[in-house]
Amino acid sequence: MSQQRLDKIIASQGKYSRSDVKKLARNGDITVNGKSVSDCGMKVDPEKDSITVCGESFGYSRFIYIMLNKPEGVVSASRSPGEKTVVDLVPEELYRDGLFPAGRLDKDTTGFVLITDDGAFAHDILSPKKHIEKTYIAQLDRPIGEAELDEFRSGITLGDGYECLPASISVLSDDGLIVEIKLREGKYHQIKRMAAACGSHVNKLHRVSMGGLELDGSLNPGECRLLDDTELAKIKEV
Ligand code: URA
Numbered sequence: 001m002s003q004q005r006l007d008k009i010i011a012s013q014g015k016y017s018r019s020d021v022k023k024l025a026r027n028g029d030i031t032v033n034g035k036s037v038s039d040c041g042m043k044v045d046p047e048k049d050s051i052t053v054c055g056e057s058f059g060y061s062r063f064i065y066i067m068l069n070k071p072e073g074v075v076s077a078s079r080s081p082g083e084k085t086v087v088d089l090v091p092e093e094l095y096r097d098g099l100f101p102a103g104r105l106d107k108d109t110t111g112f113v114l115i116t117d118d119g120a121f122a123h124d125i126l127s128p129k130k131h132i133e134k135t136y137i138a139q140l141d142r143p144i145g146e147a148e149l150d151e152f153r154s155g156i157t158l159g160d161g162y163e164c165l166p167a168s169i170s171v172l173s174d175d176g177l178i179v180e181i182k183l184r185e186g187k188y189h190q191i192k193r194m195a196a197a198c199g200s201h202v203n204k205l206h207r208v209s210m211g212g213l214e215l216d217g218s219l220n221p222g223e224c225r226l227l228d229d230t231e232l233a234k235i236k237e238v
Contacts, residue, residue, distance in 0.1 A: 063118035071221035076104035111207035143176030212237030
């Protein structure tokens with residue numbers, strides 16, 4: 001990794017903001033290679049230089065993993081001229097080059113998007129072989145019936161002839177309009193097309209979990225936060 005500003009590197013790991021770093025440096029609480037550092041604009045290489053913060057060795061993670069509660073109207077891309085993207089929602093202190101969404105939600109779909117710069121991890125969880133389970137809550141325009149539930153569970157054939165893997169589905173509301181769907185694949189507009197193949201329309205779609213990790217309910221739409229190692233491991237669990 002190349003050299004970067006010390007405050008940027010420390011803030012990138014989520015525990016301290018850039019202004020915290022400034023204060024810590026002023027108090028002599030940051031060392032680089034054994035020497036106290038007051039200039040937090042100093043350039044360091046976190047993979048080569050030894051950094052301590054408040055007497056503790058600073059654990060730097062090469063890659064970053066961010067959970068976003070995606071709002072409606074934002075596109076799942078790194079860049080899209082004229083449109084707001086999920087990466088545009090990453091706050092400055094967490095932003096770094098190379099961030100992208102690991103898997104896409106439609107512009108009008110809300111919920112859990114994982115943003116990372118770790119291509120191998122993204123490939124690992126999304127490749128057809130290992131594809132993790134993703135859970136969605138869908139609001140349909142008409143009550144779902146037993147025949148449609150059976151179709152979802154046995155594998156729906158989409159309008160273009162693609163045969164979906166069997167999906168898990170359960171009805172969450174008494175009126176039969178709200179369902180929970182678990183998928184292990186991620187074709188374009190998959191849930192909307194599965195519903196359409198059964199004569200229904202999806203009015204609202206929200207992703208609530210990726211693998212064994214649920215969307216943090218304290219994140220408002222548009223907010224995001226870093227994942228820790230335990231949470232990251234949970235993504236691969238289911
Ligand atoms: N299925 C869809 O139709 N859209 C999404 O955004 C995700 C799954």
